[in-house]
Amino acid sequence: MAEAIDLTGDGGVLKTIVKSAKPDAIAPSESLPLVDVHYEGSLAETGEVFDTTHEDNTIFTFEIGKGSVIKAWDVALRTMKVGEVAKITCKSDYAYGSAGSPPEIPPDATLIFEVELVACRPRKGSSVASASDERARLDELKKQREMAAAQKEEEKKKREEAKAAAAARIQAKMEAKKGGKGKGKGK
Secondary structure (H helix, E strand, C coil): CCCEEEEECCEEEEEEECCCCCCCCCCCCCCCCCEEEEEEEEEECCCCCCEECCCCCCCCCCCCCCCCCCCCHHHCCCCCCCCEEEEEECCCHHHCCCCCCCCCCCCCCCCCEEEEEEEEEEECCCHHHHHHHHEHHHHHHHHHHHHHHHHHHHHHHHHHHHHHHHHHHHHHHHHHHHHHHHHHHHH
16 A cells, blocks of 8 residues: 555644546646545544445535535545545544544544545536536446446355355265265165
8 A cells, every 4th residue: 555645744634545546637626626525434443434425325525625524634635636545544633623523433533534536526606517527427437336336246146156156065075975984884
């Protein structure tokens, strides 16, 4: 895995790239401040997942720089490009702080988010052409995710079928040995 990058200079927000974006991928900007992400948040101390969009394959959308998300996300998402997946580790000062954290998160917990930047879009009413382009790109990414999920499911089914076939072969061999010994003793 790549090396962690200290985005705040004080170790408060560390970013490790899990999957790089394509070189020509777009990044959030003044003209594209709305971002769509998939994420999974866990506690650094225990690894316990406390929030995720992966279970229901939802997209979380927010505007960068408006304070609508934790500070770590405002800092880290500015450094990402569409298609990039990054692990963002944040100290409590850049997360929920000692006050205001959800009940399932200890007040001074260090959090780890694996975030995929799915799309960047303009605010409503901005450039309609680029918004429709982004919607098409988002739809394409969704199709790719669904195809990948279907492929994983198919691979899982094949593995389970192979395990069942192997278990049946072992069972048949064991029964054949039992049958052979039983005949030998009777003679």
